[in-house]
Amino acid sequence: MKVTIKDIARLSGVSITTVSQVLNGKGKRFSEETRQKVLKVVAETDYRPDYFAKNMINPQSKTIGVIVPDITDLFFSKVIEGIEMYLNEKGYVILLCDSHHSDEKEEHYMSELMDRAVEGIILATPNSIALDNLLELKQHFSFPYVLLDRGINKREGGNILVDEYAGAYEAVSYLIESGHRRIGMLANDSRFYKMNERADAYRQCLSDHQIVWEEEWVVNNAVTIEGGYLATKELLAKTNVSALFCGNDQMAIGAYRGIYEAGLKIPEDISVIGYDGLDITQYLTPSLTTVYQPAAGIGQAAAEILVDAITGSYHDYPNKMFPTELIKRESVALASQITT
Amino acid sequence: MKVTIKDIARLSGVSITTVSQVLNGKGKRFSEETRQKVLKVVAETDYRPDYFAKNMINPQSKTIGVIVPDITDLFFSKVIEGIEMYLNEKGYVILLCDSHHSDEKEEHYMSELMDRAVEGIILATPNSIALDNLLELKQHFSFPYVLLDRGINKREGGNILVDEYAGAYEAVSYLIESGHRRIGMLANDSRFYKMNERADAYRQCLSDHQIVWEEEWVVNNAVTIEGGYLATKELLAKTNVSALFCGNDQMAIGAYRGIYEAGLKIPEDISVIGYDGLDITQYLTPSLTTVYQPAAGIGQAAAEILVDAITGSYHDYPNKMFPTELIKRESVALASQITT
DNA sequence: CTGAAAGCGCTTACAG
DNA sequence: CTGAAAGCGCTTACAG
Structure with a gap:
């Protein structure tokens, strides 16, 4: 049997108005004695005001x-x-x-x-x-x-x-500054977030540096570890790049595996950059260079x-x-x- | 202004009882005409029964x-x-x-x-x-x-x-079968889950195989990637083992980093086993041998x-x-x- | 086939 | 300082 405000009122010998007010701290106009009496009964019965009844009156589901x-x-x-x-x-x-x-x-x-x-x-x-x-x-x-x-x-x-665009642009610029010319990207062609903005920045950055972009440098797949892995396998099978910009960190983790299976080493054979700055990336071997977003x-x-x-x-x-x-x-x- | 059941009743020219019953599919005793009339008004006003009022009567918060x-x-x-x-x-x-x-x-x-x-x-x-x-x-x-x-x-x-114990025992047995004798463990001494059961199984397994266990083989730390990393650093600094049983996969990921920083290779220099079977473990390089639990x-x-x-x-x-x-x-x- | 009325467990003017 | 009563928006016997 659920205990209601009526029970509390009866048990403590006051009206339900009083119980309600004491419990809600409304009107400090009760004698300390009354307050304690009510509070004691509430504690003893572990009374909890009905969530629905309470909210029906002033809705604050919180x-x-x-x-x-x-x-x-x-x-x-x-x-x-x-x-x-x-x-x-x-x-x-x-x-x-x-x-x-x-x-x-x-x-x-x-x-x-x-x-x-x-x-x-x-x-x-x-x-x-x-x-x-x-x-x-x-x-x-x-x-x-x-x-x-x-x-x-x-x-x-x-x-x-x-600022997706700026982040991606900076990452690719960094690769170019490091001397890379053949830079691949693991992307996603769905409208998943603004992955396309990252891809745009990548292409624009290459173009701004007079690098002629090759279509096979970009491979689309799911923005997951598995997607990154599969995309990397596909990319490495059809072309060779010296650096890889990954749409996000999860894809980069998959890329690590794809690169490993191809018998290549990071960064000796191929450089990798991720996107997100997940905590885990600093523990990868080698630790991942990545575009952090909070x-x-x-x-x-x-x-x-x-x-x-x-x-x-x-x-x-x-x-x-x-x-x-x-x-x-x-x-x-x-x-x-x-x-x- | 919130639209209530009263409004629907008024607007469709029926009683609130009827509205309620039609909406809840109670009593199929209404003429199709009445039903449609009510439903139409409900749709037009996008009426949604008040969650609190509804639940006060028959509580089913779902x-x-x-x-x-x-x-x-x-x-x-x-x-x-x-x-x-x-x-x-x-x-x-x-x-x-x-x-x-x-x-x-x-x-x-x-x-x-x-x-x-x-x-x-x-x-x-x-x-x-x-x-x-x-x-x-x-x-x-x-x-x-x-x-x-x-x-x-x-x-x-x-x-x-x-079956934590069996899982841990099997993992350590496998290491022993593979010829390992100096086997470390990354554990956790809080009562975090049943990590201690995994540690017990580890020790019992060593003992069952007449391997004298050395206390410094076990290092406790947080059950996180960072904890695994720190524990590995500590372990490798004070002793040397040829295999490492990690309390969970996250610790194993951290161990990979710790081992890498020590200039050692997995599994050539040291073998590693994790616990949990997280999806990510199959993509690690090398992929992680681990005790899967669903x-x-x-x-x-x-x-x-x-x-x-x-x-x-x-x-x-x-x-x-x-x-x-x-x-x-x-x-x-x-x-x-x-x-x- | 349909509606008036009671009641769910609270809060809040309002009266005393 | 305290209580009786109205009312929140619904559902559900019950009566017709």
């Missing part, structure tokens, strides 16, 4: 929905951590959904979360949401949401971006904007742009030192 | 609380994935909490989740919960919970276990037991024991081939 394409992705799990740490401190809890890269699941979860009275949603998506869906969102969402989509979906504010910081920024929006601090979401940073480690060598 | 020590841990993110996939299919959504290995946060979240009317909790914890807390749990939890603690906390049922399967098993308990299929939780499997890959060589 819950945020978070949708990511893959929980096990090293980048996203770090983003989630950033979100969680910030939100937890503010008393929010997250309802976590894994869309498994599926549009349908994403929509399904959006709807599910709306039904569940979340106070806001953070949607990390590689997809460009169909325009009418976006409009529908705008119209029906009685609560704020932040898109973590690298700006794929155009909107006025709340863009949380990373995954946890991105998560936190999304959470901050959302909380501000919920608490009504503003109505125009601010934009936020994170710079990247090239972390130079062991995986890049001067082209002149290449042994092959 | 929400499960999940607490893990670290979201970014490769093992746990896989466990979460297993939980999520099973639960999603059954219409549940997870409220995810990261205890960051802290007892206090764990307790805080337990209480928070209780207040939030979850229907059950999966608590993955390396901690042994204080006995009185456990009893208190039993007493006050009006809902079921499953502990993912490797059986640290004794209880009657709902133990989801992995992380996603463990998550799913916990979710299954929980759902069955919620839906009242049983009151005595079943126990579940998963076997491990030694995956032999490139990181172990015959001792006779060791070059040093």
